[in-house]
Structure formats: structure tokens, C-alpha cells
Amino acid sequence: MSTTTKARPTPFTPKRPLSISTSSSTSTTTTSMPPSTTKKYKAPISSDARTRTTSKPRPLVPSLPSTPTKRSPPPDSRPKTPNTSRPKTPNTPGRRSQSPFPHLTPESEMDVSRVDVEEVLVDAENVEVGDVSADIELAMEEMKRDKEDKVLVSVRIRPSSQAPAWSLSSSSPSGQNNTIKLNPQHLKSSSTPPSFHFDSVLTGSENKPVYNAVARNHVCAAMDGYNAVVFAYGQTASGKTFTLSGTEDEPGIIPLALKDVFAYIRRTPTREYLLRCSYLEIYNETIHDLLSSTGALVEIHGSSSSSTKGKGGGETWLAPLREEVVTSLKGVKEVLERGNANRRTACTDWNERSSRSHSVFRLVVESRERDSSSSNGGGSRDGLSASGGSGSGRMTPGFRPPTPGGPRLQALGGRSVQTSVLSLIDLAGSEKATSDKERTREGKYINTSLLTLGTVISTLADNAAKNKSDYVPYRNSKLTRMLQPSLSGNARISVVCTINPDGNAVGESTSTLLFAQRIKRVHLNAQKKEIVDTEALLERYKSEIDDLRRRLEEREAEALVPVGAKSRRLSAQEQQEESKAMKDLNNRIRQLTKLILTSQSVDESKGDESRPASPVKVDFDMTPYQLQQELLSARHQLETQSTQILSLEAALLSRSPLPPDAPEDSKDRLIADQAKTIKELEFVISGYEENLGEPLRAVREDVEKEWEGKLEREVKARKEKEVWAEELVRQLERERKMRTKLEEERKALAAFVTKFDALGLGTDIPIPPPSRLKTQMLAPGGAHQIFAERQQRHKSTTPSTLALASIPDDSPVRFGVAAVEVGCQPSLLEEAWEGVGDDVSFEIGSGKGGVVVGREVLGEKENLPA
Numbered sequence: 007m008s009t010t011t012k013a014r015p016t017p018f019t020p021k022r023p024l025s026i027s028t029s030s031s032t033s034t035t036t037t038s039m040p041p042s043t044t045k046k047y048k049a050p051i052s053s054d055a056r057t058r059t060t061s062k063p064r065p066l067v068p069s070l071p072s073t074p075t076k077r078s079p080p081p082d083s084r085p086k087t088p089n090t091s092r093p094k095t096p097n098t099p100g101r102r103s104q105s106p107f108p109h110l111t112p113e114s115e116m117d118v119s120r121v122d123v124e125e126v127l128v129d130a131e132n133v134e135v136g137d138v139s140a141d142i143e144l145a146m147e148e149m150k151r152d153k154e155d156k157v158l159v160s161v162r163i164r165p166s167s168q169a170p171a172w173s174l175s176s177s178s179p180s181g182q183n184n185t186i187k188l189n190p191q192h193l194k195s196s197s198t199p200p201s202f203h204f205d206s207v208l209t210g211s212e213n214k215p216v217y218n219a220v221a222r223n224h225v226c227a228a229m230d231g232y233n234a235v236v237f238a239y240g241q242t243a244s245g246k247t248f249t250l251s252g253t254e255d256e257p258g259i260i261p262l263a264l265k266d267v268f269a270y271i272r273r274t275p276t277r278e279y280l281l282r283c284s285y286l287e288i289y290n291e292t293i294h295d296l297l298s299s300t301g302a303l304v305e306i307h308g309s310s311s312s313s314t315k316g317k318g319g320g321e322t323w324l325a326p327l328r329e330e331v332v333t334s335l336k337g338v339k340e341v342l343e344r345g346n347a348n349r350r351t352a353c354t355d356w357n358e359r360s361s362r363s364h365s366v367f368r369l370v371v372e373s374r375e376r377d378s379s380s381s382n383g384g385g386s387r388d389g390l391s392a393s394g395g396s397g398s399g400r401m402t403p404g405f406r407p408p409t410p411g412g413p414r415l416q417a418l419g420g421r422s423v424q425t426s427v428l429s430l431i432d433l434a435g436s437e438k439a440t441s442d443k444e445r446t447r448e449g450k451y452i453n454t455s456l457l458t459l460g461t462v463i464s465t466l467a468d469n470a471a472k473n474k475s476d477y478v479p480y481r482n483s484k485l486t487r488m489l490q491p492s493l494s495g496n497a498r499i500s501v502v503c504t505i506n507p508d509g510n511a512v513g514e515s516t517s518t519l520l521f522a523q524r525i526k527r528v529h530l531n532a533q534k535k536e537i538v539d540t541e542a543l544l545e546r547y548k549s550e551i552d553d554l555r556r557r558l559e560e561r562e563a564e565a566l567v568p569v570g571a572k573s574r575r576l577s578a579q580e581q582q583e584e585s586k587a588m589k590d591l592n593n594r595i596r597q598l599t600k601l602i603l604t605s606q607s608v609d610e611s612k613g614d615e616s617r618p619a620s621p622v623k624v625d626f627d628m629t630p631y632q633l634q635q636e637l638l639s640a641r642h643q644l645e646t647q648s649t650q651i652l653s654l655e656a657a658l659l660s661r662s663p664l665p666p667d668a669p670e671d672s673k674d675r676l677i678a679d680q681a682k683t684i685k686e687l688e689f690v691i692s693g694y695e696e697n698l699g700e701p702l703r704a705v706r707e708d709v710e711k712e713w714e715g716k717l718e719r720e721v722k723a724r725k726e727k728e729v730w731a732e733e734l735v736r737q738l739e740r741e742r743k744m745r746t747k748l749e750e751e752r753k754a755l756a757a758f759v760t761k762f763d764a765l766g767l768g769t770d771i772p773i774p775p776p777s778r779l780k781t782q783m784l785a786p787g788g789a790h791q792i793f794a795e796r797q798q799r800h801k802s803t804t805p806s807t808l809a810l811a812s813i814p815d816d817s818p819v820r821f822g823v824a825a826v827e828v829g830c831q832p833s834l835l836e837e838a839w840e841g842v843g844d845d846v847s848f849e850i851g852s853g854k855g856g857v858v859v860g861r862e863v864l865g866e867k868e869n870l871p872a
């Protein structure tokens with residue numbers, strides 16, 4: 007059986023305050039241990055927790071009453087006395103059926119799928135004073151200044167009773183330690199001790215400075231609309247949970263972050279927030295919902311392209327996942343306690359209460375501008391459109407339950423909704439083999455997922471450094487798959503690597519520091535996510551159209567007034583201006599009508615059945631055949647609409663006219679009916695125009711695109727041919743020059759041979775009479791012939807060396823021939839002619855009257871033996 011109940015001493019927690027001193031060239035840090043480690047948020051080792059997968063219901067911490075809201079209710083329902091009670095969560099069965107996860111049994115009133123989100127908004131007015139931290143303003147200022155989008159990497163060294171194996175130093179202007187170096191006596195070989203630089207290196211047992219250095223700016227960023235992730239990584243028992251959760255006396259990053267969340271809201275009176283949190287753990291490669299009574303297993307859904315160039319951070323969401331709305335720090339603490347009670351911890355060889363899983367606390371922050379009327383004290387949560395439009399918010403027609411992972415708040419009256427997620431992650435510790443079988447199995451899963459995290463981070467860092475897009479193995483573990491959207495760049499990331507400073511942990515500490523160094527190189531590009539209020543836009547467009555139509559009608563009516571009835575006749579220029587103004591009005595109306603249809607197709611969930619569907623989205627990847635099909639279906643739609651128009655017109659005509667003495671309200675009703683019909687007709691007609699125009703345009707654009715492509719290809723091919731032709735011309739010119747040069751050389755050689763023969767040097771051939779010599783020199787190709795004859799004679803009678811031997815030493819003639827072998831020397835003319843070209847050289851030397859035959863092979867000159 008496992009050793010969950012076996013009591014082992016904590017490896018280092020001392021009984022009295024101790025100090026760790028770290029020295030360095032520039033500064034020395036001394037930290038004291040706290041008198042004792044007090045109660046942690048971590049639950050006692052619970053066999054209940056460990057058997058949770060058998061789906062035994064766990065005892066629950068009863069829900070705490072939530073924070074009272076101080077927001078004013080709508081004027082009509084506002085009580086005379088101040089409302090101090092918490093907003094009552096409606097418990098209607100209708101709401102429950104809207105839950106995207108109906109199989110979940112809600113355990114708290116604040117389950118987001120049950121509450122009316124408009125009722126649980128938190129804003130500057132209803133944050134409890136005690137819930138806020140004091141120094142948030144500093145962080146908000148810092149956040150505005152700090153535009154650098156890099157992973158923030160910090161190292162925290164756990165206090166120890168032993169002499170530390172590492173020393174710290176600072177190279178930052180603030181004096182904050184940021185370098186950590188191994189002390190030489192702990193080196194295995196005589197190599198240089200490794201030294202690492204980070205954003206900060208922290209020591210001691212106080213969690214607040216750690217929070218300020220590691221997480222405060224990220225919390226602010228999350229409140230400002232960016233996704234943010236803070237995680238603790240390190241060897242088992244190095245202090246990850248102490249850093250993230252802390253103790254009651256020394257709260258860690260999670261509780262401190264939530265205090266700042268409420269402080270931020272209090273300092274931002276212009277916005278209202280919906281906060282929902284979830285808590286889950288990854289245990290043995292399965293994700294468990296720590297807030298669900300049934301220990302529901304959670305799955306990751308969504309796209310998962312792994313390329314980094316394409317960012318690979320497609321939308322992902324977790325489902326089924328229990329999310330609880332929080333309106334106060336007390337509420338968050340209750341959620342945390344409930345989740346922590348369900349975390350798996352056990353006694354290991356190194357840590358009395360070691361986390362056996364990765365835990366992820368997620369806070370989804372949704373916010374939108376506050377309705378200006380409500381911030382004046384008289385507003386309502388219903389958020390009537392500021393542009394004077396129809397009621398919106400939960401009253402919005404076509405409201406649907408939100409999709410899992412999507413925002414719960416609705417954009418209202420031109421106010422868009424910002425959504426971001428703050429994830430605070432306590433990773434399980436990497437560990438060595440253990441004596442316990444169950445622990446070994448867990449350890450295997452833990453190490454595998456940490457290894458995958460390391461691989462993913464290495465690949466991302468490499469990709470960023472070398473501008474590559476290598477495959478990133480996010481899918482190899484649940485942890486990396488869950489972190490994929492954040493790691494692929496769309497989050498501000500801060501990592502705190504915890505290390506044990508003891509000499510016997512140098513190996514693990516070094517690998518933790520190497521991991522920290524790698525993650526520093528990951529490239530980030532976090533963006534805010536904003537959901538635009540299309541409903542409000544539509545309202546605005548519609549009222550503008552009405553206004554324009556009215557103006558157009560007025561102008562038309564004026565134009566119809568008989569000339570005599572007008573005070574004066576319009577000049578030609580005025581008439582032109584008038585007609586231009588009317589044309590402009592018409593164009594604007596058309597443009598706005600088109601925009602209405604476009605916004606409608608963007609937000610399909612808000613589709614209004616009465617309007618014609620707009621085919622404004624043109625897919626340029628469609629083939630002409632597909633476009634034709636589209637066109638056909640559009641035509642079909644047009645025919646249906648024509649029939650609709652005819653039937654509406656028929657209905658209009660068949661309406662019995664009212665008698666002249668009909669009561670006024672009947673007349674009004676009839677006028678209203680007719681106005682409505684006209685509106686419907688106008689809508690149908692505008693749809694008709696759109697339908698006719700769009701597909702035709704799409705086909706035309708497609709054909710144009712196809713021909714543009716063809717034209718481009720043709721132009722490219724022509725350019726290539728031109729380049730090729732130019733090159734040919736160049737080569738021909740080169741060849742012509744070479745021929746001229748060779749011809750000159752040939753002539754010179756012929757002259758030389760003739761002269762050579764005339765002198766009768768080295769051969770037994772009789773010297774020809776001058777007249778013959780002249781003839782030979784003048785006859786084209788004569789020298790060649792003479793030389794060929796001579797070559798023939800040489801081959802048949804004498805070895806060439808003999809001929810050479812007879813050349814007197816002091817001959818004034820010298821020549822060199824490239825690549826001419828001594829044994830077959832008479833190929834001299836051929837060689838030169840065949841294209842040895844520039845390599846041929848010969849010269850008439852000024853030596854002592856002899857002939858020296860030289861040859862030049864590959865640029866090296868060498869005299870042949872004479």
C-alpha cells in the first residue's frame with residue numbers, strides 16, 4: 007500500500023530561525039527562516055482525495071454568504087433603505103436548463119451556469135474595502151510603463167539549515183539580486199562554475215516581495231484584458247506550493263493576486279467586471295475538476311495547430327468545467343479551500359505533503375465599460391443602449407446560452423466586452439525514484455509531463471531564436487495541451503523556479519535553472535480579446551438610415567413642388583448640387599443597409615429571421631464552378647423573394663379601404679400597417695439588390711483573379727526568356743572575341759613556324775628558298791599544313807625529344823603551350839584551336855639565341871627539358 011499516512015520528517019523545516027547567507031562580488035543576501043511553518047492551504051493527506059476517482063462524494067465546505075452589493079438597483083425597484091444584502095442568485099429551473107453542462111450538480115449558489123451574470127457584476131462601488139491591497143496603483147503605473155512582452159523568469163531559493171551551494175549577486179541598477187552562481191567546491195570537474203542571470207533571484211520566507219516581483223504586473227495585465235499565466239516550477243519540496251498558495255500567516259501568490267484583483271476594480275470606476283474561477287488538477291494525465299462534487303473529468307476541446315508561425319494557439323476550452331462567480335475575497339477563499347481539500351498530496355521521501363498533481367487555478371475576467379447612466383447612480387444593469395436603441399443585455403432578443411469558454415457578459419449599447427484569463431499554476435515537483443510503488447507511478451506521469459513541458463519550451467525558444475516553425479509537441483501531455491494557447495504566445499507569462507540550495511540538490515537545481523534559462527527565450531505576443539457589440543451597431547445604423555430616408559423624402563417632396571409655387575427657380579448649379587446631395591444620401595443609405603446585413607452575418611447567433619440572409623462573405627478560394635452554383639442558388643432565392651414581393655403587394659391591394667368617417671385610431675392603425683409593409687418591402691428589395699449584386703461580383707472577381715494569375719505567369723516567363731536571350735548574346739560575343747584572339751595567335755604561330763623552318767633550326771629539313779617561305783606565310787592555312795607535314799615526319803622518324811634536343815640553347819625563340827604533352831607535342835595548333843584559348847602562351851625569348859620550349863599547365867609555367 008502507499009505511504010500516505012507514514013510520518014516522515016520534513017527534510018529541512020528547522021525548529022529555530024536559521025539564516026542563509028549568500029555572498030557575491032557585488033552584494034550579499036542574508037535571509038532568515040520563519041519561526042515555524044504554519045498551516046498551509048494544502049489539505050492534510052486525505053485518503054478520501056486519493057480514492058476520489060471512484061466518484062465517492064466528498065464532504066463539502068458549506069458555501070459562504072457572498073459579499074453584499076452596493077450597486078443601486080433600477081429606479082423603479084430600488085428600496086428606500088440601503089441594500090446591504092448580497093445579490094440573490096436566482097434559482098430558477100429555467101436558468102439551470104441553460105447550463106452548458108447540465109450533468110453537473112451545482113454545489114454553490116455561485117455556479118456561473120445558474121446565476122444571472124448581470125446581477126453579480128463587481129465594480130468600484132461594490133468592492134469591499136477590506137478586500138483590496140494598498141499598493142495596486144504602483145503596479146498599475148508599472149504595467150503602463152512596462153511594454154516589454156517577454157517571459158518574466160525569477161528564481162526563488164528556499165531557506166535551508168545547510169551552507170548554500172549557490173551564491174547570489176546583482177547586476178541590476180535596483181540592486182535586486184539577479185545572478186546565481188554555483189560555489190566552486192560543489193563542482194564535479196574543474197570546469198568554470200555555471201552562472202545564470204534572471205529577472206530576479208529571491209530568497210527568504212516572505213511571500214509578498216516574491217508576489218510583487220513575480221506576479222503583480224501579470225495580475226494587472228489580466229485585469230487590463232491580457233491573458234496571463236504565472237507558474238511555479240521546481241524540484242519536489244523546493245517551495246512551489248509555499249510560493250503559490252502560502253500559509254495563513256504568509257499568503258502566497260494566489261491569495262495576494264486576488265486581493266489585487268479587487269483593488270484593481272476599486273481603482274477602475276469606469277468598468278464593471280464579472281469574475282469567475284475554476285480550479286483543476288492534472289493527475290496521472292487526467293484532468294479533474296477540483297470544484298465538482300463528482301470529481302468530473304475535464305476534457306480539452308478546440309483546435310490545436312502546433313505550428314508556431316501560425317501561432318498554434320487556436321481557441322481551446324475546457325469542458326465540462328465548473329466555474330464559480332466570485333464577488334469578494336471571501337468567496338474566492340471559499341472556492342480555493344474547497345479545491346485545495348480535493349488536491350492530491352501525499353508523503354514522499356522528500357516532502358511530507360507533496361503535491362502529486364499539477365494544479366491550475368483559473369480566473370476568467372470579463373469586463374466592459376460601465377453604462378454612464380448607471381455610474382451616475384441611476385443606472386440599471388439592463389444596460390439600455392446609450393444610442394437610444396432598444397433594450398439589450400439579458401433582454402436581447404435571440405439571447406442564447408453562452409458557449410463553453412466564451413464570455414458570459416454581453417456587449418451592450420456600444421460597450422464591447424474584454425475577456426482574459428489569469429492562470430496560476432502549481433506544478434508537481436520533478437523527482438527521483440521512490441521506494442513507494444504508487445508514488446513511483448505518479449512520479450512517472452509527473453516527470454513525463456514536465457519533460458514534455460521542457461521539450462515544448464525548448465522548441466518554442468529555438469523557433470523564436472532561429473525564426474523557424476518546427477513542430478511543437480503540445481499534444482504529448484495534458485499540461486502542455488492546456489497551456490498551448492498561452493505558450494504559443496497569447497499570454498503574458500511569468501515563471502518562478504524554486505530551488506533547494508543544498509549541496510546534495512545541485513543536480514536538480516542546475517536542471518531547474520537550465521529550464522528557467524530556456525523559457526526566457528520564448529517569444530510572446532499577447533493580444534487583448536474584445537467582443538464587439540454588434541447589436542448596438544445595428545441600432546446605430548438603423549437610426550441613421552431612418553434619419554437619412556427622412557431627409558431624402560423631404561428633398562424629393564421639395565423637388566416635386568410645381569415651379570410656380572416655389573419662391574424662386576433654382577439655378578443650374580443649385581440643381582446640380584441638389585441632385586448630387588440626393589445621390590449622396592442614397593449612397594449612404596445603401597452603404598448602411600449593406601453594413602447592417604454584414605454585421606448580421608458576422609454574429610450569426612443573433613440572426614433575425616425576418617431579414618434576408620446576406621451572402622456578403624465572398625470566399626475567394628471557391629472555384630468558378632462553386633461560384634456558379636452559388637449564383638444559381640442566389641437566383642433561386644431571388645425568385646422566392648419576387649414571389650414574396652408579389653404576395654405582399656397582393657395583400658396590400660386586397661386590403662379594404664377605410665370609409666371616410668372611420669375612427670382616427672383605425673386610420674392610424676392602417677397607416678402603421680402600411681408603413682410596416684413598406685418597410686418589409688424595402689428590406690426585401692435591399693436584400694434583392696444585395697443578392698443580385700454580390701454573387702455576380704464574386705464571379706467577376708474570381709475570373710479577374712484567375713486572369714491576373716495567368717498574366718503574372720506570362721510576364722514572368724517572358725522576363726526569364728529575355729534574361730536567357732541576353733545571356734546568349736553575351737556568350738556569342740565572348741566566343742567571337744575568343745575566335746579573333748585565336749585567329750591572331752594562329753597567324754603568329756604560323757609565322758613562327760615558317761620562320762623556324764626558314765632558319766632550319768633543329769631539323770634536317772632543308773631551308774626553303776625565301777620565295778617559298780613567303781608563299782607559305784601568305785597562303786591561308788599554309789603554316790598549319792607545313793606544321794602538319796612536320797608532325798607526320800616527326801611521328802614516323804624521330805622521337806620528339808630528339809628534335810627538341812637539337813634546338814640550340816641560345817635560340818631567341820621561346821614558346822609555351824598549355825596542356826601539351828612532350829610526347830605528343832605536335833597537337834599544338836589543334837589544342838590552341840580546339841579551345842585551350844587563354845591558356846596558350848608563347849614568347850620569343852631573348853636568351854642566348856637558343857629555343858626554350860615551355861609549357862603551362864593549370865597556370866604553372868614549367869620549362870621542358872631541352
Ligand SMILES: Nc1ncnc2c1ncn2[C@@H]1O[C@H](COP(=O)(O)OP(=O)(O)OP(=O)(O)O)[C@@H](O)[C@H]1O
Pocket residue numbers: 016019040043163164165210211212240241242243244245246247248249357359360361362433434435436504
Ligand atoms: N521560502 C520558504 N520559506 C519557508 N518555508 C518554506 C519555503 N519554501 C518551502 N517551505 C516549506 O518547505 C516545505 C515544502 O514546500 P512545498 O510543499 O511548498 O514544496 P513543493 O515544491 O510544493 O513540493 P512538491 O512538489 O512535493 O509539492 C513546506 O513545509 C514549506 O512550508
